[in-house]
Amino acid sequence: GAVVSQHPSWVICKSGTSVKIECRSLDFQATTMFWYRQFPKQSLMLMATSNEGSKATYEQGVEKDKFLINHASLTLSTLTVTSAHPEDSSFYICSARGSDQPQHFGDGTRLSIL
Amino acid sequence: QKEVEQNSGPLSVPEGAIASLNCTYSDRGSQSFFWYRQYSGKSPELIMFIYSNGDKEDGRFTAQLNKASQYVSLLIRDSQPSDSATYLCAVKGMGNTPLVFGKGTRLSVIA
Numbered sequence: 741g742a743v744v745s746q747h748p749s750w751v752i753c754k755s756g757t758s759v760k761i762e763c764r765s766l767d768f769q770a771t772t773m774f775w776y777r778q779f780p781k782q783s784l785m786l787m788a789t790s791n792e793g794s795k796a797t798y799e800q801g802v803e804k805d806k807f808l809i810n811h812a813s814l815t816l817s818t819l820t821v822t823s824a825h826p827e828d829s830s831f832y833i834c835s836a837r838g839s840d841q842p843q844h845f846g847d848g849t850r851l852s853i854l
Numbered sequence: 855q856k857e858v859e860q861n862s863g864p865l866s867v868p869e870g871a872i873a874s875l876n877c878t879y880s881d882r883g884s885q886s887f888f889w890y891r892q893y894s895g896k897s898p899e900l901i902m903f904i905y906s907n908g909d910k911e912d913g914r915f916t917a918q919l920n921k922a923s924q925y926v927s928l929l930i931r932d933s934q935p936s937d938s939a940t941y942l943c944a945v946k947g948m949g950n951t952p953l954v955f956g957k958g959t960r961l962s963v964i965a
Contacts, residue, residue, distance in 0.1 A: 746897075772950055783957045784898070784942070791950070833897045842888060843944075843953055848897040 742768050744836045746846025753824065754854055760820045761849045763834030769814040770836035774843070775807070778831045790817055824853045856881040858945050860956035869965050873930040877943030877956055880924070886946040887919055887926045888953065891939045898942055902928060933963045 743766040751759050763773060775787045788804075790796040790811035798804045806828075808820040817836075821828055829852050837843040857880040867873045875889075886905050890898035904910045904917040904926065916929040926945075930937055940960045944953040 774952060784955055786952055789952055831895075831897075842886070842900060842903050844900055845890075845897040 742836075742838075742841050742844045744770075744834065744844045744846040746834050746849055748849060749847060750850045750852075752852045752854065755825050756823055757853075758820055758822045759824055759851060760818055761832055761834070761851075763817045763819070763836065763846050765815050765836040765838070765844075768836075768838040768841045770817070770841075771814065771839055772837045773811055773817040774835040774837075775809060775817075775819050776833045776835065778833060778848075780831075784833070787819075821851065824851070826853045829853045856884075856945075856947065856954045858943055858954050858956040860941075860943050860959045862957060863960040864962050865959055866962045866964055867933050869933060869935060869963055871933050873933045873937065873961055873963070875928040875930075875941050875943075875959050875961065877926045877928075877945075878924055879926070879943075879945045879954070881945065881947055881954075882921075882924065883947050884921075884924075884945045885948055887917070888944040888946070889915075889917060889926075889928045890942040890944060891937075892942060892958065893939045930961075933961075935963045935965045937961060938963050 745764045788796045788798045796809035811817040833848040834846045889902040892898040902917040914931045918927045940958040942958045943956040
């Protein structure tokens with residue numbers, strides 16, 4: 741089946757640090773990638789949608805200058821959390837969809853800001 | 855606003871029974887329908903998708919779609935304790951739009 745790889749799986753860093761998370765589609769071309777955030781015992785929250793070669797579309801309330809998304813190729817998207825603070829601690833999950841592939845999720849990145 | 859509704863549960867079934875998970879959606883233009891399973895602390899995993907009215911079977915799982923009633927369901931036969939998880943219903947409209955997720959139904963299979 742389709743595989744989406746997300747790295748790193750766990751990050752612990754100091755407040756003010758910028759953190760980059762990578763998402764790769766390993767066996768299909770991801771025309772669209774999505775970034776979600778999930779707090780404990782809560783629903784998935786869509787943060788942004790990105791199409792290869794285009795600027796990401798952010799959901800209402802998500803700061804685009806804080807959560808930088810790059811989707812430079814059909815197999816790679818990155819999310820950079822700039823100047824992270826403790827309130828940014830969460831489970832970040834990427835997801836990818838191809839022209840003939842349903843949406844699959846990466847394993848997620850657990851981000852803890854001290 | 856497009857909405858997907860699911861009973862939050864928990865839905866408790868004994869081991870070996872059939873678990874029935876239901877979902878309704880508001881957008882009549884919805885084209886594709888998905889069921890994801892999410893274990894606690896893990897990311898969602900796609901288990902079934904269905905595009906046409908009727909039933910679609912895959913192993914112990916059967917997805918059922920009724921577009922006229924705007925209703926989609928997932929049946930899990932011979933439920934196992936390892937099926938205990940939150941099941942997310944997701945719906946996609948026309949074009950390159952994001953999935954709209956329900957809040958999920960928590961299933962507990964009792965051994």
